Amino acid sequence: MSSTVVSQAPILAKYLDLPQKGKVIAEYVWIDGTNGLRTKGRTLDKKPKSIDELPEWNFDGSSTEQAPGHDSDVYLRPVAMYDDPFRRGDNILVLAETYNSDGTPNKKNHRAAAAKLFEAHKGEEIWFGIEQEYTLFDQYGDVYGWPKGGFPGPQGPYYCGVGTGKVYARDVIEAHYRACLYAGVNVSGINAEVMPSQWEFQVGPNLGISMGDELWMARYILERVAEDFGVKVSFHPKPLQGDWNGAGCHTNVSTKSMRVEGGMAHIESAIEKLSKRHLEHIGVYGEDNEKRLTGKHETASITQFSSGVANRGCSIRIPRSVSKDGYGYFEDRRPASNIDPYLVTGIMVETVCGSIDGVDMVAEATRD
Numbered sequence: 001m002s003s004t005v006v007s008q009a010p011i012l013a014k015y016l017d018l019p020q021k022g023k024v025i026a027e028y029v030w031i032d033g034t035n036g037l038r039t040k041g042r043t044l045d046k047k048p049k050s051i052d053e054l055p056e057w058n059f060d061g062s063s064t065e066q067a068p069g070h071d072s073d074v075y076l077r078p079v080a081m082y083d084d085p086f087r088r089g090d091n092i093l094v095l096a097e098t099y100n101s102d103g104t105p106n107k108k109n110h111r112a113a114a115a116k117l118f119e120a121h122k123g124e125e126i127w128f129g130i131e132q133e134y135t136l137f138d139q140y141g142d143v144y145g146w147p148k149g150g151f152p153g154p155q156g157p158y159y160c161g162v163g164t165g166k167v168y169a170r171d172v173i174e175a176h177y178r179a180c181l182y183a184g185v186n187v188s189g190i191n192a193e194v195m196p197s198q199w200e201f202q203v204g205p206n207l208g209i210s211m212g213d214e215l216w217m218a219r220y221i222l223e224r225v226a227e228d229f230g231v232k233v234s235f236h237p238k239p240l241q242g243d244w245n246g247a248g249c250h251t252n253v254s255t256k257s258m259r260v261e262g263g264m265a266h267i268e269s270a271i272e273k274l275s276k277r278h279l280e281h282i283g284v285y286g287e288d289n290e291k292r293l294t295g296k297h298e299t300a301s302i303t304q305f306s307s308g309v310a311n312r313g314c315s316i317r318i319p320r321s322v323s324k325d326g327y328g329y330f331e332d333r334r335p336a337s338n339i340d341p342y343l344v345t346g347i348m349v350e351t352v353c354g355s356i357d358g359v360d361m362v363a364e365a366t367r368d
């Protein structure tokens with residue numbers, strides 16, 4: 001198949017060099033009605049110094065499952081901006097929240113509610129680090145690089161693997177890593193996963209709401225890089241049935257008091273609170289997560305809460321080094337790869353630091 005799917009990089013290069021005559025392109029990125037991403041670009045007269053200088057914008061929500069046809073305008077309010085690794089120069093990527101015409105947050109704008117919780121608890125200086133796992137497919141819908149009509153050998157050599165036949169698509173991963181660092185997204189690491197063509201990147205530690213912002217932006221950059229290579233990204237938590245690992249979004253958490261001497265008592269108290277809201281948390285930890293949280297493949301049961309030091313078969317793991325030091329952070333291993341990180345970080349701060357009037361993250365997840 002001759003490919004219009006893959007970018008014609010050498011031809012495009014001729015045009016990318018053209019001067020923009022002082023104009024700046026801002027690509028607005030938002031979350032659509034299906035937990036996917038949409039973007040559109042606009043020209044600005046100069047590079048904005050801060051978010052406040054960026055104009056509010058809008059789009060047709062009836063085409064993105066975000067509004068009915070008779071009242072289709074959805075508004076985009078910029079919340080964060082990054083250097084654009086694709087267009088370079090002064091061009092930027094803009095992350096935007098979505099609002100309905102009556103001024104209420106759009107149904108998939110869970111950032112607005114989470115931001116209120118972080119504001120209320122800002123004294124706690126809550127940090128997150130999310131490990132985003134994902135799987136690559138080729139343009140025909142097969143797992144990228146797998147033998148046609150067959151399977152690679154069983155899991156074992158692939159996790160953090162090196163060498164032909166053990167890792168697939170490293171060029172995609174490398175490009176994504178560089179592009180995130182250029183953009184100013186706090187990617188802290190990257191590794192090949194247990195299932196071949198499954199990979200992970202980590203974002204964090206990030207303060208409060210910026211965790212969700214940067215994870216979404218890292219996902220956008222990944223989708224965009226993969227487009228160049230003609231590769232598809234899947235965030236499904238169990239992309240393949242059988243003896244293949246699922247994909248998660250382990251969420252590492254610490255408050256200010258957990259990070260200093262005596263912190264273990266605060267970690268234990270948080271785990272105690274989490275144990276009492278297990279099913280509420282599971283409710284916002286991603287769709288199809290029951291296919292992944294089976295108790296096998298380094299996961300815990302979806303119905304039962306558990307915690308332990310260095311135990312990767314638990315809901316919550318306290319890293320060995322944290323247990324040894326007596327302070328640090330804990331890891332929630334339950335969230336699926338397809339989470340909305342605003343829901344997950346939001347319910348985490350709600351449970352660990354306390355609820356506030358007018359915000360309920362469980363109800364938020366299903367709000368229309």
Ligand code: ADP
Pocket residue numbers: 127128129130131188189202203204205250252253254259328329331
């Ligand atoms: P794993 O051993 O589970 O694969 P990783 O190294 O992939 O762990 O990820 C660990 C994550 O923990 C990183 O995203 C890192 O940013 C995050 N992290 C480290 N320290 C803290 C902390 N104090 N609070 C929150 N997150 C943290």
Ligand code: MN
Pocket residue numbers: 131200
């Ligand atoms: Mn990891």
Ligand code: MN
Pocket residue numbers: 131133193200
């Ligand atoms: Mn992992």
Ligand code: MN
Pocket residue numbers: 131250331
């Ligand atoms: Mn982990």
